[in-house]
Amino acid sequence: MCIFMEKPSTLLDKLWANHEVMRRQDGTSLMWVDRHLVHEGSHHAFARIDARNLKVAEPALTFGVVDHYAPTRGPAKDADIVRMITTLERNATAHGITLFGLHDPRQGIVHVIGPEQGITLPGLMINCGDSHTSTHGAFGALAFGIGATEVAHVLATQTLWQKKPAAMRITFEGALGHGVTAKDMALGWIAQLGTDGARGHAVEYAGAAVAALSMAGRMTLCNLSIEGGARFGMIAPDDTTFDYVKGRPHAPRGGDWDKAVAAWRSLRSDTSAEFARDVTIDASTIAPTLTWGTSPEQALPIDGILPDPDTLPDGKAEAAQAAYDYMGLTPGFPLAGTPVDQVFLGSCTNGRLEDLRAAAEVLRGRQARVPGLVSPGSAQIKAQAEAEGLDQVFTNAGLDWVASGCSMCVGMNGDLVGRGKRCASSTNRNFRGRQGQGARTHLMSPAMVAAAAVTGRLSDVRDLMPGRA
Amino acid sequence: MAGWQRHEGQIIRLPLENVDTDQLIPARFMSVPRSQGYGPYLMHDLRRDAAGDLLPDFALNRARGSVLFAGRNFGSGSSREAAVYALVDAGFVAVVAPSFGDIFASNAVNNGLLPARLSADQIADLGAGETAQVDLATKTLTVGAVSARYDLDDTWREKLINGWDDIDLTLQHRERIAQYRANRAATPGAWPRAG
């Protein structure tokens, strides 16, 4: 019998309390890190601990993967790229860390393989020197990106000093329309609230439209939290989560599995828990959405008209004008119909099997009018897609089917978009130069990328879908 | 990392919003070892034209300085600490902006760079003076006769003043960590199953 009602808590409260080793007087918590994922970019952090003669504190909780610089077409030739990859291999060996190297069948993008291998589980705290670590929050984990100094700290101590963010909830009520995806939900809320709309907050996504998402969709939604200024995105775990996790290589088995699931079921915000911010969005009003500018908040529904900078709120007019100049677009015109030069399908945002299937559904039996690259999120996804014949759909349409890695999301491996070229992309950042110097990026869902490939223009995928669903 | 209390230096004004980490340092320079210095890559593409020539009117190309005034959402985007290395190696000690990317701000403090929050109006009120005095103890920024109090987390201020290294601080709590670890190990799933 419970006499004293405990204060209702949010999912964030519960996860935070479970990981707090201690709290300083100033309110900063020392947090235990359950999983630490490292990639080639971690070389600064390894150099730091080496300089102090420290070893990795918990090698069994640390996993390395080659992804940012992974070549997608044959062996790497550039000396810098080879050095980045061999440095990670050397560090992994020296510190006894499991490494998913280039030729490992489990290799892939860090935020794709963590879940795929069952390294990512509900209730864990997961960190990685990459801002899209928020992806793992889709499992009801506390997951966020950290900088190199913090990576070194986790390597040396398996802990991290953090101030608890405020809790924010974004509820998507109702159901998504046909042809509308998690990517559109994410671009939609960021366009509405701005790229600093969730700054300082941990976002929990809730509501019927979120519950209806597959794990792939949930990962896409949480992945993009950082583009709205939130370091964390999270979704309470449910049967969809447990079905995904069950049987994964590093997930608990047998009696441990049952115990784990029982504990995971309590990882949800209490009904009357209070959030510092609470936003509700009607999912049925979301259309396929894409960016037109150089910031993720510069996004519109596909049937939208490019806004007149003078009508935008304070401070946004100048940025919009600069974005128009860079993107080679003119206000007052419809966004749909803009010719594209190429397409890219892949990344930790939208490089999962379900994403490839959605794009292939649109491309099947059709020809792409522009060249494009398809890079699966992991080697396992690549193998599965090939078993299903998706690779044939892409290559028959005229697109290049290449190996897994970050590829054209960030261009570190040499997969770049040329200056002034317009790319329809399933990635997460449309920053100036992100995909290459002078590159013009439009972010959208994989199906929308496929529609752009087929028409050679920014197009509404729903027009290509009737009778094909 | 050495701590600091006060700084006086030349102001560089860059009234751009959303200067993201990809602008601060393009990805292609991130394989460079830190010992070689990241200063030359700071805003590499933003300060050049399409032909690769320096834009003569771009603020960073006109003068050197140590206090950067910028627009909202400075340093949004990726966790790349190289964005901070580029600023620090180019001689910057403080960045003043209405808001910062979260990860950028903590990376900055970890490298002795002050991310000082001042509203756009407060920045405008400081006038057009050429040098700024930055004081950590009082959280004030002074340009000529005008002073403003900037926002900064107190923990971060202590870190900047003392030049603390978190690893040393944390290792003092070894026993608490070991205790937590022992409890944590009993939680199903807390350690990955041998794959």
Ligand code: SF4
């Ligand atoms: S795919 Fe892009 S966003 Fe994702 S981890 Fe790689 S570089 Fe980062």
